[in-house]
Amino acid sequence: MRAAALETLFSLHSSVLHMGLTDVSFGVFINKNNDAALCFKIEKGVAVICGDPMCEPKFFDRTLQEFRHRYRHIARHVAFLGVSESFASYAKKMSWVTVQFGVERIINPLSNPLLAGNEGKRIYIRSMQLLHPENVGLKLDIYDPSHSRDPPLEAAMAHAYESWRTARQDSQKVRTFLTIFSISSTPSCMMYLYIRGSDGALHGFAGLRKLGVERGYHLDPCIETPWASKGTSDLLIIAAMALLKYLGVSYLSLGYKPSNNIGEITGMPRLMIWATRSLYHHLFQTLFIDGKMKFQNCFRPDDNQKSSLCLVFPTKNLGPHQVAAIAQLTHLDIGHTLAKHFTGFKRPLPVEMPTKKVARGWKEILRI
Structure with a gap:
């Protein structure tokens, strides 16, 4: 019964930031009534919930209370990563801290x-x-594990993914990521496009996760092997777009993009807002995202469909432990990153220092 309820909730309410469903290290909470679910991971004593609660808005209060009670012994605090504008509006009514930090890119x-x-x-x-047999002669195919499983193909995709991930970790560039993809997770929500060479070797694959909220799909991961022909990733994305066009689907999410500057911040004192914007500005300078954005732009995302994503902290006194938990979950070493950024040169702070009510602001920050 629980499994059936989860399938229903996923099909109705899952969104791009519920990508933790594809990572076996994330947990899924379902309430007693089987009418709400949360995708979460506990970091540093903080339960970080990814995406909106998967339920009707009228169940938000009850679901969060039940979640807090169940995990009260191992998670003293809660934070939300990547919620929609709808849930952010709910958080503002509760006088919680909200930070608009990025947008979802959609084709x-x-x-x-x-x-x-x-x-x-x-x-x-x-x-x-x-794909032309007289040129490279690659072969493109679809794999739907919800109908039948192919263990050899899944093993080949898992090996390709681990090789790709290892190569990224060896890079000196600062990258953030949320999940480590598992081929075996949520097979009922996934389908794959994959490419083989003329010798049968896997050259690359792309995962398409079914989304409930927008009745679309999230493209992740999309990788090519070291021996793949140039342009294999391009072919996978174009094939995914063409497949969804054939199916009459108007929503293909490429994931989220951190904004150059933080958007609206609510629920914080003025000095804390200034500090948050300054910290984010310096962190953003170190992130390697320009290349990814230029690559995505080749496929013409629809700016009219993009939507904002927010961080939400259910508190009126944001503490460093919640920020540290978000950094831990996204594999961002704030101290190391900032030290590397400031080595050898200085940058001006991007936001003018507030001059009014500073004394009161420090008292609120230090809680004295």
């Missing part, structure tokens, strides 16, 4: 100019040439 396959042949002709033609 509309039904109106995409690349698929229509109006833009990006070079990347489209190059991708199609990879």
Whole structure:
């Protein structure tokens, strides 16, 4: 009964930030009435909930109270990572801390100019040439584990993913990530596009996770092997777009993009807002995201469909432990990153220092 209830909740309420469902290290909480679920992970004594509660808004209060009670011995605090504007509005009514930090990037396959042949002709033609038997001769196929399982294929995809992830970890560039993908997790919510060479070797694959809120899909991961032909990732994304266009789906999420600057902040004293904006500004300078954004831009995301994402802290006195838990979950070493950023040069603070009510602000920050 619990499994069936979870499947129903996933199909109705899952969104892009519920990507923790594909990571076996994340937990899934379901309430006693089987009408609400949370995707979460406990870091440093803080339960970090990813995405909105998977339930009707009228169940928010009851679900969060039950969750806090069940995990009260191992998680003294709660934080939300990547909630929608809808849940952020609920948090504001509760006078909680909210921080708008990014946007979700979305492709509309039904109106995409690349698929229509109006833009990006070079990347489209190059991708199609990879499939031509007289050129590279790659083979593209679909794998749906909800219908039948293919253990050898899953093992090959898992090996390719681990090789790709190891290569990223060896890089000197600062990267943040939320989940470590598991092929065996939530097979009922996933389907895959994969590419093999003429010798049968796997060249790359892309996962498409079904989303409930927008009736679309989230493209993650999308990787190519070290021996793959150039443009394999391009081909996988174009194939995903074409498949969803064929199915009449207008929503393909590429995940979220951190904003250059923090958006609206509520529930904090003025001095804390200044400190938060300054810290974020310096952290953002160290993140390697320009390359990823330029790559995604090749496929013409629809700016009209993008939506804001927020951090929410259910408190009126935000503490460092909650911030540390978010950093831990996203694999961001704040101290090391800032030390590396400031080595050898100085940068001006991006936001003017507030001059009014500073004394009162310090008292609130230090809680004295």
